[in-house]
Amino acid sequence: MGLTIHYNGKFNPLSSLNKMIDEVADIAQIHNWKHTVFETSFPERAFNKKEFNNKIYGLFIIPPNCEPFNFTFLSNGRMASPAGLEFWSNYKNDEKEKYLYMLSTKTQFAGSELHKLIIHLLKYLRPKYFSELNVIDEGKYWETEDDKLLESTFAEYNSAIDIVSAAIENIRINPGETYDEYFDRILNRKKNN
Numbered sequence: 001m002g003l004t005i006h007y008n009g010k011f012n013p014l015s016s017l018n019k020m021i022d023e024v025a026d027i028a029q030i031h032n033w034k035h036t037v038f039e040t041s042f043p044e045r046a047f048n049k050k051e052f053n054n055k056i057y058g059l060f061i062i063p064p065n066c067e068p069f070n071f072t073f074l075s076n077g078r079m080a081s082p083a084g085l086e087f088w089s090n091y092k093n094d095e096k097e098k099y100l101y102m103l104s105t106k107t108q109f110a111g112s113e114l115h116k117l118i119i120h121l122l123k124y125l126r127p128k129y130f131s132e133l134n135v136i137d138e139g140k141y142w143e144t145e146d147d148k149l150l151e152s153t154f155a156e157y158n159s160a161i162d163i164v165s166a167a168i169e170n171i172r173i174n175p176g177e178t179y180d181e182y183f184d185r186i187l188n189r190k191k192n193n
Contacts, residue, residue, distance in 0.1 A: 002108030003154060005069075005118065005142075008101050009133035011058075011077040013047045020129045021059050024071050027121065034062040038072060038082070047077040054089065056082050066110035069118055070103050071125070079103055107139075112154045115139055116147075 011017065018040050028035040038056040046052070052074035060068040060081070070081045081103050088100035107115040119141050126133045135142045141150045173182045 002106045003115070003138050004104050004106045004108070005115070005138070006102070006104045006136040007079070007122070007134065008103060009079045010131045011042070011047075011073050011079075012129055012131040013042075013077060015129045017041055017057060017073075017129075020071065020125065024059055024061060024121075024125070028061045031063065031117075033064070035059055036062075042073075042077065043075050046075040049076045052076040052078075052089075054085065056080070056085060063110055063114050063118070066114060066118075067104075067106045069105045074100075077131075108154070112139070112147075112150050115150065115154075116141055119145075 011020075021037055021040055025035055025037065027033075037059045040057070042057055043053070055075060056072050057075065058070075058072040060070045060072055062068045068081075070079065072079065072081055074080045074085070078101055080100050084100050084103065088096060105118070107118065119135075119137060122133065122135060122142070137143065139150045139153045140146065171186055173179070177185075
């Protein structure tokens with residue numbers, strides 16, 4: 001649970017991976033964010049193929065109180081995370097292979113200002129380095145750039161987390177009650193208040 005940015009895309013084969021890495025690393029250093037660089041150049045003629053090697057290209061950043069944000073790709077130019085490569089690369093030609101290319105980063109605990117900064121970074125990088133970039137922003141900031149909407153969405157998520165956390169801490173499971181019944185009871189209690 002927590003406000004998240006979901007994304008996937010493809011690197012533009014006419015762009016420079018090295019330049020993108022340098023730009024994102026510079027931004028990370030300016031903001032004192034941790035970052036990790038992987039391979040810095042793609043193999044020749046590997047783009048737009050289904051096959052890929054087992055290396056990660058690009059970098060990820062780790063802003064404070066935020067999950068890593070991946071500017072990472074497979075050798076075929078498609079975005080993928082190091083964890084995704086580890087967990088999903090064995091499912092080639094399988095229904096589960098799609099998970100390899102699904103990335104997400106929770107920004108809930110980093111706050112709305114950092115969320116906005118990441119969205120604007122994506123918008124800045126998109127025309128320079130991506131042939132395709134799809135973003136689903138649970139805060140709706142990607143689509144609207146509406147500060148008030150983002151703030152109210154963060155407040156809703158924070159409220160939900162606080163309610164569930166307080167309920168779990170203060171409302172104990174009854175003897176013989178299943179966890180489904182327990183969570184239903186907690187959530188119904190919230191709705192009735």
